[in-house]
Amino acid sequence: MAKKPFTLSKSRYIRGLQCHKSLWLYTHDRDLQEVSKSATASFQQGDEVGAIARNIFPKGKFIAFDNMSFEEQISETQKALKKEKVIYEAAFSYGGVFVKADILRKVGGSWELYEVKACNSRKDVHLDDIAIQHYVITGSGVPISKAFLTHLNKEYTRDGELDVQALFTSEDVTDEIKAKQEAIKAEIGRQQKMLAGKEPIIDIGPHCTNPYNCDFAGHCWKNVPDNSIFDLTGNGVKKWPLYKDGILKMEDIPLGKLKGLQLQQVKTYLGKKTVVDPTGLKTFLKELWYPLYYLDFETFLAAVPPYDGLKPYQQIPFQYSLHSQKRAGGKLTHKEFLANPNCDPREELLDSLLDEIPSNACVLVYFQPFELGRLKELAQQFPKKAKQINAIISNVRDLLVPFKGRALYSWKQQGSHSIKNVLPAFVKNMSYEGLEIGDGGEAIEAYQKMCAVADDPKALGKIRQDLLEYCGQDTLAMVRLLEVVEAKSKLK
Numbered sequence: 121m122a123k124k125p126f127t128l129s130k131s132r133y134i135r136g137l138q139c140h141k142s143l144w145l146y147t148h149d150r151d152l153q154e155v156s157k158s159a160t161a162s163f164q165q166g167d168e169v170g171a172i173a174r175n176i177f178p179k180g181k182f183i184a185f186d187n188m189s190f191e192e193q194i195s196e197t198q199k200a201l202k203k204e205k206v207i208y209e210a211a212f213s214y215g216g217v218f219v220k221a222d223i224l225r226k227v228g229g230s231w232e233l234y235e236v237k238a239c240n241s242r243k244d245v246h247l248d249d250i251a252i253q254h255y256v257i258t259g260s261g262v263p264i265s266k267a268f269l270t271h272l273n274k275e276y277t278r279d280g281e282l283d284v285q286a287l288f289t290s291e292d293v294t295d296e297i298k299a300k301q302e303a304i305k306a307e308i309g310r311q312q313k314m315l316a317g318k319e320p321i322i323d324i325g326p327h328c329t330n331p332y333n334c335d336f337a338g339h340c341w342k343n344v345p346d347n348s349i350f351d352l353t354g355n356g357v358k359k360w361p362l363y364k365d366g367i368l369k370m371e372d373i374p375l376g377k378l379k380g381l382q383l384q385q386v387k388t389y390l391g392k393k394t395v396v397d398p399t400g401l402k403t404f405l406k407e408l409w410y411p412l413y414y415l416d417f418e419t420f421l422a423a424v425p426p427y428d429g430l431k432p433y434q435q436i437p438f439q440y441s442l443h444s445q446k447r448a449g450g451k452l453t454h455k456e457f458l459a460n461p462n463c464d465p466r467e468e469l470l471d472s473l474l475d476e477i478p479s480n481a482c483v484l485v486y487f488q489p490f491e492l493g494r495l496k497e498l499a500q501q502f503p504k505k506a507k508q509i510n511a512i513i514s515n516v517r518d519l520l521v522p523f524k525g526r527a528l529y530s531w532k533q534q535g536s537h538s539i540k541n542v543l544p545a546f547v548k549n550m551s552y553e554g555l556e557i558g559d560g561g562e563a564i565e566a567y568q569k570m571c572a573v574a575d576d577p578k579a580l581g582k583i584r585q586d587l588l589e590y591c592g593q594d595t596l597a598m599v600r601l602l603e604v605v606e607a608k609s610k611l612k
């Protein structure tokens with residue numbers, strides 16, 4: 121007897137569109153999957169945004185999925201279709217695919233389909249997502265008059281109560297997703313046939329990161345060594361054509377194919393060297409003065425703005441670290457701020473910062489678009505303090521400049537100019553390894569945990585300590601790196 125074909129879901133179908141091997145592994149060898157914390161967070165954010173979007177068309181019937189089989193959900197949906205005007209999470213199955221529709225709205229004798237995405241703009245993959253829903257729903261005999269992609273409106277600024285109608289924008293994508301219908305049946309057939317066979321032989325390629333970072337990369341990329349062609353940074357030679365030519369290690373790249381920063385990166389790696397340009401370093405140092413303040417912000421962001429004056433996904437600073445010196449080689453002073461959980465941290469943070477930084481100070485940051493961006497936003501959100509903030513803004517200088525311009529570059533950085541890579545390359549016994557919080561993403565997670573354990577002083581204290589240690593490390597790292605820049609600038 122022939123085997124029953126695999127039932128696909130919407131998300132499995134989309135996974136298969138990206139890579140058949142990914143779908144096969146997800147179905148048959150899920151232990152190899154490595155779901156990143158950021159992917160988990162974005163799923164949660166998607167659920168939250170989806171729930172809020174239901175208020176665009178309120179009082180609809182919600183088809184639950186917890187403790188309900190596919191058949192039960194489909195049966196509930198069939199009942200709702202007869203009497204409801206709006207249905208959330210309606211369930212359908214057709215042609216071997218099961219889908220849930222975020223919102224269905226009855227208009228006349230047919231239905232409008234709304235797919236909600238927790239992002240600020242549309243992506244091509246969203247159309248495939250809606251197209252497969254349209255295929256399954258219409259195949260089930262339910263007419264769809266229009267299909268919409270509903271996403272966050274990046275122009276929306278919160279002012280008081282959340283205005284759900286203004287927070288979202290819906291784009292009519294009916295024609296685009298109809299144009300995709302013909303190809304869907306054949307693709308479903310290909311995916312089902314593939315799933316019934318052995319693991320497909322598919323090599324790594326640009327599809328591993330497009331449209332999503334594949335969660336089986338740990339398995340498929342395990343033979344790619346450190347210092348491979350994929351560590352090449354900057355513009356120049358394209359990596360996938362090199363890979364197709366059988367070149368994987370950096371040492372195997374013909375130098376004639378490289379120029380500029382890529383050539384410098386490979387030569388430096390091959391010779392295990394450090395590049396020092398004292399003139400470039402001196403030029404950078406001339407831009408600085410004392411008193412010198414080293415500043416770093418930590419921020420979180422939310423799809424749905426939690427406070428007034430914020431847009432979707434706008435960064436919200438909750439912490440800063442500030443080291444300072446009155447003169448070159450002078451005593452190092454450290455100040456810091458970390459907001460209390462579950463409150464709008466911006467104004468208190470801003471007041472504290474303005475108290476600490478004198479208007480004549482040079483303010484050193486690492487990657488100035490980030491700190492400047494936050495300062496400019498604070499100036500907009502708190503216009504009465506804009507003059508003082510703008511004085512700081514005009515005094516900001518970027519320690520990234522000599523590293524990005526490769527006036528100082530070590531092969532150990534592996535082409536990266538992130539402070540996490542630059543620091544251990546030049547400063548002994550100082551790195552982010554061993555810290556409880558190791559990067560900005562983990563700092564966001566820690567702040568969110570702080571909000572969740574606000575009533576537990578012991579847990580709260582531990583997270584506070586970890587966050588202070590991490591952010592303090594960022595500015596102390598800048599102090600030490602500037603010392604390196606100064607020392608190297610004196611080399612003949």
Ligand code: SF4
Pocket residue numbers: 138139140141142143145322323324325327328329334335336337340341
């Ligand atoms: S890592 Fe790449 S090749 Fe492997 S399953 Fe994912 S997309 Fe396919």
